[in-house]
Amino acid sequence: MDYIFTVDIFNEGIDIPAVNQVIMLRPTESAIVFVQQLGRGLRKTEDKDYVVVIDFIGNYTKNFLIPIALSGDRTYNKDSIRKYIAEGNRVIPGCSTVHFDEITKKRIYESIDSANFNDIKLIKESYKQLKYKIGRIPSLIDFEKHGEIDVIRIFENGSLGSYYKFLVKYEKDYTIRLSEPQEKFIEFISKKFAAGKRIHELELLNRLLVEQDEFFSIWKTTLVEKYKIQISEKTEVNVLNLMTNKFAAGSGKDTYKDCIFVKNQGDNYAISDSFRIMLRDKEFYHMIKELIDFGLYRNQKYYSNRYMDTSFQLYAKYTYEDVCRLLEWEKGEVALNIGGYKYDKKTKTYPVFINYDKDENIQDTIRYEDRLLDPSTLIAISKSGRTLQSEDVYIAMNARKMGVEMELFLRKNKDDKISKEFYYVGKIYATGEAKEFIMPNTNKSAVEIYYNLLTPIREDLYEYFIN
Numbered sequence: 001m002d003y004i005f006t007v008d009i010f011n012e013g014i015d016i017p018a019v020n021q022v023i024m025l026r027p028t029e030s031a032i033v034f035v036q037q038l039g040r041g042l043r044k045t046e047d048k049d050y051v052v053v054i055d056f057i058g059n060y061t062k063n064f065l066i067p068i069a070l071s072g073d074r075t076y077n078k079d080s081i082r083k084y085i086a087e088g089n090r091v092i093p094g095c096s097t098v099h100f101d102e103i104t105k106k107r108i109y110e111s112i113d114s115a116n117f118n119d120i121k122l123i124k125e126s127y128k129q130l131k132y133k134i135g136r137i138p139s140l141i142d143f144e145k146h147g148e149i150d151v152i153r154i155f156e157n158g159s160l161g162s163y164y165k166f167l168v169k170y171e172k173d174y175t176i177r178l179s180e181p182q183e184k185f186i187e188f189i190s191k192k193f194a195a196g197k198r199i200h201e202l203e204l205l206n207r208l209l210v211e212q213d214e215f216f217s218i219w220k221t222t223l224v225e226k227y228k229i230q231i232s233e234k235t236e237v238n239v240l241n242l243m244t245n246k247f248a249a250g251s252g253k254d255t256y257k258d259c260i261f262v263k264n265q266g267d268n269y270a271i272s273d274s275f276r277i278m279l280r281d282k283e284f285y286h287m288i289k290e291l292i293d294f295g296l297y298r299n300q301k302y303y304s305n306r307y308m309d310t311s312f313q314l315y316a317k318y319t320y321e322d323v324c325r326l327l328e329w330e331k332g333e334v335a336l337n338i339g340g341y342k343y344d345k346k347t348k349t350y351p352v353f354i355n356y357d358k359d360e361n362i363q364d365t366i367r368y369e370d371r372l373l374d375p376s377t378l379i380a381i382s383k384s385g386r387t388l389q390s391e392d393v394y395i396a397m398n399a400r401k402m403g404v405e406m407e408l409f410l411r412k413n414k415d416d417k418i419s420k421e422f423y424y425v426g427k428i429y430a431t432g433e434a435k436e437f438i439m440p441n442t443n444k445s446a447v448e449i450y451y452n453l454l455t456p457i458r459e460d461l462y463e464y465f466i467n
Helices: 031-039 065-071 078-091 102-114 120-134 140-145 152-156 163-170 180-192 200-210 215-227 233-243 273-278 282-303 320-326 391-397 459-466
Strands: 021-024 052-055 262-265 268-271 349-355 371-374 377-381 405-411 422-438 445-453
Touching (some): 021 031, 078 459, 120 152, 140 282, 152 163, 180 273, 200 215, 200 282, 215 268, 405 445
Parallel strands (some): 349 405
Antiparallel strands (some): 262 268, 371 377, 377 445, 405 422, 422 445
16 A cells, blocks of 8 residues: 545554655644644654655645644744754653754744734634534633643734633634623733733632632732742732732723722722622623633643742743733833833832844844853843943842842843743842943943843753854
8 A cells, every 4th residue: 555545534543653755735723733644654663764744735834833743832932932943852841852954944933933823713723623622612721731722822812812702703602792891801811810920810819709808818818828928018019909900001001991800998808899790690700710710720830830039930931011010010011111121119129121132123222232141141231321320220230239139031032023921030130240331333321230140041041042
């Protein structure tokens, strides 16, 4: 027998090691299906040195699916996929090894650059694959447990914002309908808390579902006893501002102006009237509960190993908004107001954000040549127009003496317009070495500051940034 033609039935569960040629005759947006099909020819056997893949459909244009499937990372984050290509064996789980030659790397990078991971077609394909697999409309947890697309992609899609909205638009068997205010609450929780990056809001919502008028003291006790998290006054203010729309900055403040979860009640807090009434709707209640459980599951899986005394997990990825929230600022800040760093006086925190590879067309006045000298040493540049006497430079240089916590966030570049996340790489402190200089092609002064990283950057991540 020379050829076997199948549709789907040989995607998995069949092992014919002698197969030495795979012909692709169907397109797919699914990383799982793509690699299952490719895998039919990857079995090892005697006298078989390689497999020939003939692609009549053009799946090679979606060859970014290979590192996605091999790594198990379903976030569809362009920066993460590039990292898997660059690092190869070191980031593939288990005993597997993979090598990408330079031509292959170039083509996969081009495929990543041209891909739109926010495309609704990608989300729909993954959804259909999972529904077919389990025989029903998937729950949020089903996406996690069965290895399909990260649901956060649905939440971040501009035309969706929530899984509920996706089902209403694209699932004919889904009949539940919410009011517009209920939809906004679902969208708010989906976008802000369901990723599970911090436990505080999720446990507070959990308490609201049960102890609607006595939730606050029980919430604090839960965080202390269950998670060993101490609640300070700044923690309370931060979380309550989030639950009353006082934290939001920019357009988000108007978008979710009616998403008020709690209210003042004398010396205590109670559930807001609007949220209390909405929770009487059984379907709405169950959606809130599902989002909470999903967020708690993700927190335990991805973010539970908190670094030192922070709410961050080392090498996890965070947006500007995430960082403001997890540093317990009273109010968030839009990215433009943060720039490369910002000092918050009330919390005495000083996050530093670095885009390691700068765009060639960037203005000279913001062309900061930040760089890692080794896994433990960073040179970071102040904002332009600064001198050694500038307040922000002085605080950075004397942070340890002043009790200021400096946290470092790195990303390779700004190419991923969807996720906009930075790797958290730990705490830093100035060594005392700094020099003032004039930025090239400008008359603006800036200060070059040397920092030590409290925890050396993991080797694979370090090489990813510097190469």
